[in-house]
Amino acid sequence: MENMKNIEELQRKFQEKIDNDIRIEPNDWMPEDYRQTLIRQISQHAHSEIVGMLPEGNWITRAPNLRRKAVLLAKVQDEAGHGLYLYSACETLGADREETIDDLHSGKAKYSSIFNYPTLTWADMGAIGWLVDGAAIMNQVPLCRCSYGPYARAMVRVCKEESFHQRQGFEIISKLAQGTPVQKEMAQDALNRFWWPALMMFGPNDAESKHTKQSMDWKIKRFTNDELRQQFVDVTVPQAEMIGLTVPDKDLKFNEETGHYEFGEIDWTEFWEVVKGNGPCNHDRIETRRAAKENGAWVREAANAYAAKKKMRKTA
Ligand code: FAQ
DSSP: OOOHHHHHHHHHHHHHHHTTTBBTTTTTTTHHHHHHHHHHHHHHHHHHHHHHHHHTHHHHHHOSSSSHHHHHHHHHHHHHHHHHHHHHHHTTOOOOOHHHHHHHHTTTTTGGGGGGSOOOOOOHHHHHHIIIHHHHHHHTTTGGOSSBBBHHHHHHHHHHHHHHHHHHHHHHHHHTTTSSHHHHHHHHHHHHHHHHHHHHTTSSSSGGGGSSHHHTTTOSSSOHHHHHHHHHHHHHHHHHHHTTOOSTTOOEETTTTTEEEEEOOOHHHHHHHIIIIHHHHHHHHHHHHHHHHHTHHHHHHHHHHHHHHHHHHOOO
C-alpha cells in the first residue's frame, strides 16, 4: 500500500514536470514505458545516423573536386558524431551500447527507411543534403524541445550541423540544375528517385502511427508525422521551382484557401517493405556495418589492452 502511494507520488511529480515543460533528467524517476519509448526512438535515430553515412560515404572518393570532397567528408564525419551523441543519450537511460549495436546488426532494430536506397550519381549527394537533411531538420528542430534533457540537448548541436548539410546539398543540386542539359537531367533524376522516400521519412500517416499520441502526451514528439510532412512539402516545393526542377507528383497543387500544398498518396506498401528489410539496399547496409565492426575488432582489443596496462601501472 505504502509502495503504491510512493509510485503515485512519483508519477504525479513526473507529470507535473511534463506539464510545466521541466526537463526529465537521467537520475529522475520516470515511468518504464517513457524510458522504453525513448530508448526505442533514440537508438533508431542513432542507427539512422550511422547507417546514413554509407550512401554518401560511397561518393567521397568520386566527388568532382577537392572542395566538394572536403565538404562531403566533413558532412559524413558529422553524421558519425551525431550517432555517437545519440548512443550516449541512450546509455543515460540504462541501455547497453554493445547490445544496442548488436540489435542493429542482427536486423532486430529499425533505422530510417531512406538509407536503403542507392546513390547512383553525384546529383544524389545534392538530393540527400537538400531533401534528406531537409526532412531531418524539419523533424529534429522540434526534438530540441523534447521532454528528455540529454536527447533535447544533443538535438541542438545536431540541428546546427544539419543546417550546413542541407545548404551544401542545395548548393550541389542547384548548380547541377543550372548546368548543362545532361547535368540538369541528373538533378531531375535524383529528385525523382528521392522525393517520395524523403516524404516516407516522417513515418506512417497519423491514423496508422501507433506511438504518436503517447509520445506527444509525454512531449517527446511535438508534432505529428503528417504535420511535419506537410511543413516539409510546403517549404521544399518552392525551392524545387526556384531551381527549375519538377516535383514528381502529378497530384501536387497549392491550395489558396489553406495556404498549403496538397500532394499525392504515398506508396505505403513500398514503405513497409523497406522498413521490414526488403528495400533495395537493406542487406548491403547491414553487411557493411557488420564487416566494419569485425574489421575494427583489433583496434578495440588493442585499446582495451592498453587501457588495462595503464590502469595496472597506476595501481602498482
Ligand atoms: N523508417 O508510430 P510511429 C537523418 C517505424 S536521421 C523506418 O509513427 P514514432 C540524418 C517506427 O520506428 C533520420 N521505420 O513511430 C541524416 C515504428 O516502429 P517500432 C532518422 C520507421 O517513433 C541525414 C513504426 O514505424 N530520424 O536523416 C520510419 O512515433 C543524412 C510506427 O511508426 C529520426 O530517427 C521510417 N522512416 O515516429 C543522416 C528522428 N518511420 O519502433 C545521414 C527521431 C516510422 O514500433 C545523412 N525519430 N518507422 O518498431 C522520430 O522522430 C520518430 O521516431 C519517427 C517515427 C517520426 C521516425
